[in-house]
Amino acid sequence: MKKKLMSVLLAGAMVASLVACGSTSADTTTSDNTQTQTESTTTETPAAETTDTASGAAPVRLLNGKPEINDQMQALAAKYQEETGNVLTVETIGGDTNASDELKKMYQADNMPDIFVIEANQAATWDGMLADLSGEDWTNKTGFELIDANMGTIGFPYTVEATALGYNADLLAKAGVDPASLTSPDAWKAACETLDAKKDELGITAVFGWCAEPTNLGWSSGTHVFGQYLDAGLKADDTTYIDLLNDGGKIDEARMKNFAEFIGMMNQYSDPALLIDGTYDNQVAGFKEGKYVFITQGNWCVTSPDDVSFECGFAPYAFEDGINTIIAGPPSYWVAYASGNVDGAKAFFNWCAGDSAQNILVNDAGLVSPFDDCQYEAVNPFYKSMNSYITAGNYSGWHTMLKKDGLQNSTCNVFADYAKGKLDADGFVSTMAQVIADYYAQ
Amino acid sequence: MSTFSIGRKAVSFISLIAGIVLAIAGLGLSIAGTGNASRGAMLIGGVVLFFIGLYLFPTLKHHRSIINFIFLFPLLFAFMVTVIIPLILGIGYSFTDWNGIKMTGVVGLSNYTRMFKQPAFLWSILLTFLFVVFNMILVNLVAFLLALLCTSKIKGLGFFRAAYFLPNLIGGIVLGYIWQFIFSNVVTKFTGTYSMLSDTNTAFLAIIIVYIWQYAGYIMLIYITGLNTIPGDVLEASAIDGANKTQTLFNIKLPMIAPTITICTFLTLTSAFKQFDVNLALTNGKGSVQFLGSYIANGTEMLALNIYTTAVINNDYALGQAKAVLFFIILAVVSIVQVRISNKKEVEL
Numbered sequence A: 001m002k003k004k005l006m007s008v009l010l011a012g013a014m015v016a017s018l019v020a021c022g023s024t025s026a027d028t029t030t031s032d033n034t035q036t037q038t039e040s041t042t043t044e045t046p047a048a049e050t051t052d053t054a055s056g057a058a059p060v061r062l063l064n065g066k067p068e069i070n071d072q073m074q075a076l077a078a079k080y081q082e083e084t085g086n087v088l089t090v091e092t093i094g095g096d097t098n099a100s101d102e103l104k105k106m107y108q109a110d111n112m113p114d115i116f117v118i119e120a121n122q123a124a125t126w127d128g129m130l131a132d133l134s135g136e137d138w139t140n141k142t143g144f145e146l147i148d149a150n151m152g153t154i155g156f157p158y159t160v161e162a163t164a165l166g167y168n169a170d171l172l173a174k175a176g177v178d179p180a181s182l183t184s185p186d187a188w189k190a191a192c193e194t195l196d197a198k199k200d201e202l203g204i205t206a207v208f209g210w211c212a213e214p215t216n217l218g219w220s221s222g223t224h225v226f227g228q229y230l231d232a233g234l235k236a237d238d239t240t241y242i243d244l245l246n247d248g249g250k251i252d253e254a255r256m257k258n259f260a261e262f263i264g265m266m267n268q269y270s271d272p273a274l275l276i277d278g279t280y281d282n283q284v285a286g287f288k289e290g291k292y293v294f295i296t297q298g299n300w301c302v303t304s305p306d307d308v309s310f311e312c313g314f315a316p317y318a319f320e321d322g323i324n325t326i327i328a329g330p331p332s333y334w335v336a337y338a339s340g341n342v343d344g345a346k347a348f349f350n351w352c353a354g355d356s357a358q359n360i361l362v363n364d365a366g367l368v369s370p371f372d373d374c375q376y377e378a379v380n381p382f383y384k385s386m387n388s389y390i391t392a393g394n395y396s397g398w399h400t401m402l403k404k405d406g407l408q409n410s411t412c413n414v415f416a417d418y419a420k421g422k423l424d425a426d427g428f429v430s431t432m433a434q435v436i437a438d439y440y441a442q
Numbered sequence B: 001m002s003t004f005s006i007g008r009k010a011v012s013f014i015s016l017i018a019g020i021v022l023a024i025a026g027l028g029l030s031i032a033g034t035g036n037a038s039r040g041a042m043l044i045g046g047v048v049l050f051f052i053g054l055y056l057f058p059t060l061k062h063h064r065s066i067i068n069f070i071f072l073f074p075l076l077f078a079f080m081v082t083v084i085i086p087l088i089l090g091i092g093y094s095f096t097d098w099n100g101i102k103m104t105g106v107v108g109l110s111n112y113t114r115m116f117k118q119p120a121f122l123w124s125i126l127l128t129f130l131f132v133v134f135n136m137i138l139v140n141l142v143a144f145l146l147a148l149l150c151t152s153k154i155k156g157l158g159f160f161r162a163a164y165f166l167p168n169l170i171g172g173i174v175l176g177y178i179w180q181f182i183f184s185n186v187v188t189k190f191t192g193t194y195s196m197l198s199d200t201n202t203a204f205l206a207i208i209i210v211y212i213w214q215y216a217g218y219i220m221l222i223y224i225t226g227l228n229t230i231p232g233d234v235l236e237a238s239a240i241d242g243a244n245k246t247q248t249l250f251n252i253k254l255p256m257i258a259p260t261i262t263i264c265t266f267l268t269l270t271s272a273f274k275q276f277d278v279n280l281a282l283t284n285g286k287g288s289v290q291f292l293g294s295y296i297a298n299g300t301e302m303l304a305l306n307i308y309t310t311a312v313i314n315n316d317y318a319l320g321q322a323k324a325v326l327f328f329i330i331l332a333v334v335s336i337v338q339v340r341i342s343n344k345k346e347v348e349l
Helices: A002-041 A045-055 A067-084 A099-108 A120-126 A137-141 A169-175 A185-197 A214-231 A240-246 A253-268 A280-288 A342-352 A355-364 A383-391 A408-420 A425-441 B006-032 B039-055 B063-093 B110-116 B119-150 B157-169 B172-191 B200-228 B232-240 B245-256 B258-273 B277-282 B303-313 B317-348
Strands: A060-064 A088-092 A115-119 A146-148 A152-157 A161-163 A165-168 A206-209 A292-295 A312-315 A326-329 A332-336 B289-291 B294-296
Touching: A060 A067, A060 A099, A060 A342, A067 A088, A067 A342, A067 A355, A099 A115, A115 A120, A120 A146, A120 A152, A120 A332, A137 A342, A161 A383, A165 A169, A169 A185, A169 A292, A185 A206, A185 A253, A206 A280, A214 A240, A214 A253, A214 A280, A214 A326, A214 A408, A253 A408, A253 A425, A280 A292, A312 A383, A326 A383, A332 A342, A342 A355, A408 A425, A425 B294, B006 B039, B039 B063, B063 B317, B110 B119, B110 B317, B119 B157, B119 B200, B119 B258, B119 B289, B119 B294, B119 B303, B157 B200, B172 B200, B172 B277, B200 B258, B200 B277, B232 B245, B245 B258, B258 B317, B277 B303, B303 B317
Parallel strands: A060 A088, A060 A115, A206 A292
Antiparallel strands: A115 A332, A146 A152, A152 A332, A161 A326, A165 A292, A165 A312, B289 B294
């Protein structure tokens, strides 16, 4: 009898713990949410809830893909609530998980945020599921919104990033090279020869900090540098070469040849220790220390004025005569999920394009504003140069983001082989043509 | 004349029926997405009630089987949920055009025909087989030699055993990054050229080296155990008969540890096939190679990594799933064949 009682007790305990487990797991998710909410709303949660019910606006969930600005995003949410009474919950994905993977899981679990981040070529994946934001006030203040052929205006630009050949203006001035003159292959060649000859005098290791290592930096060569072939010299809305590429993987061989010659020059004048097996950290550190005159990254590689003791700027990849543009635009966008809280998202976007939000995003998060009426100057050392290109209209689009997903993993190897000397310029062109055509054929 | 009271019968049947109803209702609420807060409690309560009913079920003949079932259930349930159901779903997905988000239709066998038309995938299969062959031989050889060393009478035995086993405790990803640093910053100082990881052939060699370094210590431990189980009297008898060291090794020790060799080859074979983390961290599959007349950009990408890239990076989940099904079949066949062959040999020896 005692035994039986014991077993009943034990079984009861087991059942109770099971039930407890079940309910706590449900609890944790809710408490998690409230916790993020409290985080975002700082101290005013109770007051906020009353305003919330009063204004009747449901909270909006935003999935942020930039972990480095998480704190600023939380501050943004707090400010939003303070000014409008609406609740914005910011969830940040980053580090090892990328947002698009996480979103797939969230979609399968029916746990979609109202606003999330996508890159331009991911719009097709979400076809028919994103809200059309056309006609909203903010769309009149920027030319950078993402427009999809089927879904309309879907993407809110939260930042603008630029890429070209970043330069160290002090070194160029010392060597007597005017960056404004670098708009033709010949000018580039002459500049490289001058700089290379004055290596010791300038105290540099090499002219270019260019790294074609494919394993960890494939995104740099395969997406960003390759993007110059697609866009350099073109107006922002000119889609000639990306259209050609997306038409079954065709390339313009003459243009690619010129591009290849230019990359060949970069290979020749690059630091051999960096070119083939370097890392992003070494590349950026070398540029910051003044070891390289040029770097093949964008404004994200030097974000704070404290990082560098010299003036930074951008020079175009002038692989054809007269190319004078840098690539500038939003690398990714915020979109509103059509089955989510679209009105809440729209209200947030309109507020976010305004002054107080831009203050946080520009001054605290170090982003560059895509809005015409933004009064804040970004702190980014590249901003001045970047802005001069944008205001003069000399910028091209980020159409490289519209290429077929994963293409960069193939093309980056061609850059690497070219850097190693396994391919010559013609070999680069023909291999590129074959690799791209094969990838599109799959 | 019944051995069970009416009360017990009633309790049993009522709990069984109520349990099933509650569990189904709870599941129904969840599937319908009503967000009813008590649906979890309903489901768990239902399942528990069902088991109480089952336990009290008025039977003497099947009571023992029922108890067995109740005790086995948690394990079977976990196995179903984590292995069997995903396997079936996965096979199902491979016949569709699922991209991770939506599925517009069933495409039949086209994913399977498409994957065999990709030279990059065929290269991955070939490379994986090469890797398996190299590894199965080299890991076992190195591990066996280390085991011989660690069962001999040298000084500092404990230190050597620990030192050889230690790499196995480091995760593959971390290991990959450490060795990436070694290959591109240390080895280059001696060779004077660029990193081994930059060329497909040398990068493949590099992966093999790292893998042996990681795995040989673990296999060594198993060999040590095997060598220690050889009865002392057999060795003594052979020594008296005048067998020298080589004869003892090849004619006594090796045949005696045949079962250990089976286990070790099996372990290295399957784990080499499933190689993923070192591959990902060390080269991420990069490297160029000319294969079937075309330039392939995934020169060091093995099967598991190829599946991952297809699904996650290229957003082609259905194709990745089809490749995974093939991977499963290959792995199953190879393992079964290998075990069969080894078992026969053990009997013969």
